[in-house]
Amino acid sequence: MGPLMQGVLTIFVGVFGCVAYYYFSNLFLDRVLYPARGDDAGRNINRANAVRPWLFLFPALFALSLYLVYPVVGSFWRSLFDRSGDAFVGFQNYRSLGADPEFRSAVVNNFLWVLVVPAASTFLGLIVAQLTDQLKWGGVAKSLIFMPMAISFVGASLIWKFVYANDPNIGLLNAIRGAFGAPSLDPLQLPFWNNFFLMVILIWIQTGFAMVILSAALRGIPEETVEAAILDGANPFQIFFKIQVPQIMGTIVVVWTTITILVLKVFDIVYTMTGGNFGTQILPSYMMEYMFRDDGRATAVAFVIMILVLPVMIWNIRQARKELR
Amino acid sequence: MEHIAGHKPALTWIVRICVTILVVLWLIPTVGLLVSSFRDRDDISASPWWQAPFPAEQTFATRIAGDAVQQADGYLLTGDIHDLPEANGAGRITAFGVSRSAPTGIAAGDTTDLPKGGTLTVHPDGSFEMLTPEAPDAKGQRLYFAAEVPPEFTTANYESVLYANGMAQAFINTFTVTIPATIIPILIAAFAAYALAWMEFPGRGLIIAGIVGLLVVPLQLALVPLLRLHNDIGIGQSFVGIWLAHTGFGLPLAIYLLRNYMAGLPKDIIEGAKVDGATDFQIFTRIILPLSFPALASFAIFQFLWTWNDLLVAKVFLPSDSESWVMTRKIADDLLGSRGGDWGILATAAFVSIAVPIAVFFLMQRYLVRGLLAGSVK
Numbered sequence: 001m002g003p004l005m006q007g008v009l010t011i012f013v014g015v016f017g018c019v020a021y022y023y024f025s026n027l028f029l030d031r032v033l034y035p036a037r038g039d040d041a042g043r044n045i046n047r048a049n050a051v052r053p054w055l056f057l058f059p060a061l062f063a064l065s066l067y068l069v070y071p072v073v074g075s076f077w078r079s080l081f082d083r084s085g086d087a088f089v090g091f092q093n094y095r096s097l098g099a100d101p102e103f104r105s106a107v108v109n110n111f112l113w114v115l116v117v118p119a120a121s122t123f124l125g126l127i128v129a130q131l132t133d134q135l136k137w138g139g140v141a142k143s144l145i146f147m148p149m150a151i152s153f154v155g156a157s158l159i160w161k162f163v164y165a166n167d168p169n170i171g172l173l174n175a176i177r178g179a180f181g182a183p184s185l186d187p188l189q190l191p192f193w194n195n196f197f198l199m200v201i202l203i204w205i206q207t208g209f210a211m212v213i214l215s216a217a218l219r220g221i222p223e224e225t226v227e228a229a230i231l232d233g234a235n236p237f238q239i240f241f242k243i244q245v246p247q248i249m250g251t252i253v254v255v256w257t258t259i260t261i262l263v264l265k266v267f268d269i270v271y272t273m274t275g276g277n278f279g280t281q282i283l284p285s286y287m288m289e290y291m292f293r294d295d296g297r298a299t300a301v302a303f304v305i306m307i308l309v310l311p312v313m314i315w316n317i318r319q320a321r322k323e324l325r
Numbered sequence: 326m327e328h329i330a331g332h333k334p335a336l337t338w339i340v341r342i343c344v345t346i347l348v349v350l351w352l353i354p355t356v357g358l359l360v361s362s363f364r365d366r367d368d369i370s371a372s373p374w375w376q377a378p379f380p381a382e383q384t385f386a387t388r389i390a391g392d393a394v395q396q397a398d399g400y401l402l403t404g405d406i407h408d409l410p411e412a413n414g415a416g417r418i419t420a421f422g423v424s425r426s427a428p429t430g431i432a433a434g435d436t437t438d439l440p441k442g443g444t445l446t447v448h449p450d451g452s453f454e455m456l457t458p459e460a461p462d463a464k465g466q467r468l469y470f471a472a473e474v475p476p477e478f479t480t481a482n483y484e485s486v487l488y489a490n491g492m493a494q495a496f497i498n499t500f501t502v503t504i505p506a507t508i509i510p511i512l513i514a515a516f517a518a519y520a521l522a523w524m525e526f527p528g529r530g531l532i533i534a535g536i537v538g539l540l541v542v543p544l545q546l547a548l549v550p551l552l553r554l555h556n557d558i559g560i561g562q563s564f565v566g567i568w569l570a571h572t573g574f575g576l577p578l579a580i581y582l583l584r585n586y587m588a589g590l591p592k593d594i595i596e597g598a599k600v601d602g603a604t605d606f607q608i609f610t611r612i613i614l615p616l617s618f619p620a621l622a623s624f625a626i627f628q629f630l631w632t633w634n635d636l637l638v639a640k641v642f643l644p645s646d647s648e649s650w651v652m653t654r655k656i657a658d659d660l661l662g663s664r665g666g667d668w669g670i671l672a673t674a675a676f677v678s679i680a681v682p683i684a685v686f687f688l689m690q691r692y693l694v695r696g697l698l699a700g701s702v703k
Binding site: 007011018023057059060072074075128145147150153155160162169268272299301306309319 | 341351352353355358530539540550682698
């Protein structure tokens with residue numbers, strides 16, 4: 001059986017299985033377990049209504065605990081064992097990470113990514129949102145800048161290879177250098193700066209995301225505040241930076257943190273462009289180097305990433321709880 | 326802002342120019358990829374893609390041989406350069422030469438002396454006259470010339486990528502991974518979202534907070550323990566494994582998006598239905614699901630784009646043989662390595678892999694934007 005047939009079958013089994021589960025478990029609850037008749041009718045209805053939410057939630061909670069909660073614990077536990085997974089080594093994996101110069105350079109680079117990419121994407125997104133909102137064809141411009149969001153990181157990396165390539169007949173950057181009479185060089189092998197050339201790819205992808213959300217936030221600003229500023233003689237720059245931006249600060253923070261989380265997870269760009277060579281290693285790509293070879297190390301790196309994400313996670317949860325109240 | 330800008334035409338123009346520059350900057354890389362995918366391998370290395378619409382100049386090397394006509398002052402050989410061997414594709418001749426050190430030293434239309442005596446004239450239209458004191462030998466006279474090559478676009482790369490490079494298999498595999506991995510989590514998430522939005526039970530707030538927390542858990546954590554789990558229960562690295570994995574990883578966003586949307590639906594409808602005696606199951610399937618279509622569509626697009634574009638999960642949860650490679654893996658691990666210099670093939674493969682998500686993006690952009698706006702924690 002080919003995987004395609006298997007896929008069709010899975011859709012059927014999955015969809016009908018789910019529907020059958022919800023339908024029959026619901027039926028079982030109402031008809032067999034706590035039927036709404038006889039002496040206990042009233043109490044049974046209440047009982048059934050207390051159980052029902054858990055019936056609806058069960059598959060989701062089960063999948064979430066298995067695929068996201070268990071791995072947090074499982075990965076941490078695995079990171080305390082050696083390469084083969086037999087011998088308990090305590091925090092040895094973390095100690096050898098600390099001693100590995102490549103890991104340290106990955107941490108430094110990742111720090112640079114976290115510093116630069118969210119800031120640049122959010123700033124550019126904000127500018128583009130503000131500028132395009134004033135134009136008749138702004139919608140078209142927006143959707144073109146938003147488009148890279150649909151492209152895979154691998155595809156985007158390949159697209160940028162046509163900008164960074166060493167051969168001036170292929171690489172746009174070297175063609176421009178050539179036009180000014182400068183010799184060709186490989187941007188991806190320039191120590192330190194190559195990190196920034198890789199970041200440009202992610203900024204190219206993420207600016208559209210920032211733009212869409214910030215543009216909606218800008219449109220949500222009460223008109224009176226802007227009009228009052230105009231009456232008071234504020235110039236467009238003052239209106240933008242002193243009236244509009246402070247009012248959407250909350251959204252800016254959300255966009256910023258969302259992109260920060262993404263930066264900590266994306267390994268595709270570094271993997272495709274340089275394979276982590278020439279001093280461009282970051283944590284997610286560093287982890288993939290050990291994946292399948294030394295699971296103890298790989299899980300240790302993954303857990304380091306988890307710790308870096310933790311503050312954002314806690315902040316998100318607190319925001320969500322505030323909103324629920 | 327219209328009325329402010331209206332007073333300052335200069336500012337409006339600056340805005341227009343800035344936006345134009347930004348859009349062009351954003352589009353250039355993708356356009357380069359698209360143009361390159363329609364170019365021949367030789368063309369790609371001969372001239373940059375932005376010169377593709379214009380004729381390029383290319384240097385050819387060939388030999389003039391043939392039967393010469395004896396005349397009073399020697400032997401005359403005439404003909405057309407375009408009929409000579411290895412002159413395929415040449416257009417107007419711009420320059421020529423007879424020595425390797427100066428292959429294009431003489432402008433077309435001029436006459437040059439041959440090293441062994443005699444003269445050679447080459448006209449821009451390709452016709453030439455060679456006058457030699459002795460009959461030319463069978464080997465012929467070496468001739469270099471530069472000619473304009475008209476721009477040429479070909480779909481050969483697409484044929485080669487789709488039929489010969491295993492990309493077709495990868496395309497099917499990507500679809501096979503994507504469709505179940507998009508449909509199954511929607512159903513599971515919809516029921517859970519309804520329970521979290523409209524049913525009262527203890528611990529509801531805690532579960533919602535937990536799901537918000539799970540939104541940001543790095544996938545990297547899940548790889549090792551889950552692959553081991555899949556191996557232990559017999560799924561191993563397989564399509565079933567990747568469907569389950571994508572379902573699990575997609576659920577937090579799905580539940581979060583759908584819950585936010587469902588919680589915003591008008592209370593009157595649901596309470597009215599309850600008063601009329603509808604059960605929770607009926608309310609969900611008859612009222613909530615149809616009304617939530619926009620949110621379901623947003624999540625479906627998200628999950629589709631994410632699973633289609635994913636490399637990490639496919640690398641870990643699918644078998645490593647080339648039969649089960651998805652397109653991202655095919656490009657990253659195979660084409661970039663083995664065909665690193667074949668830019669035409671690379672560009673085409675990349676374009677094939679991004680064509681479907683881009684089509685989905687432009688067709689369903691409305692839903693995607695709505696999903697983004699609902700999905701970012703406000």
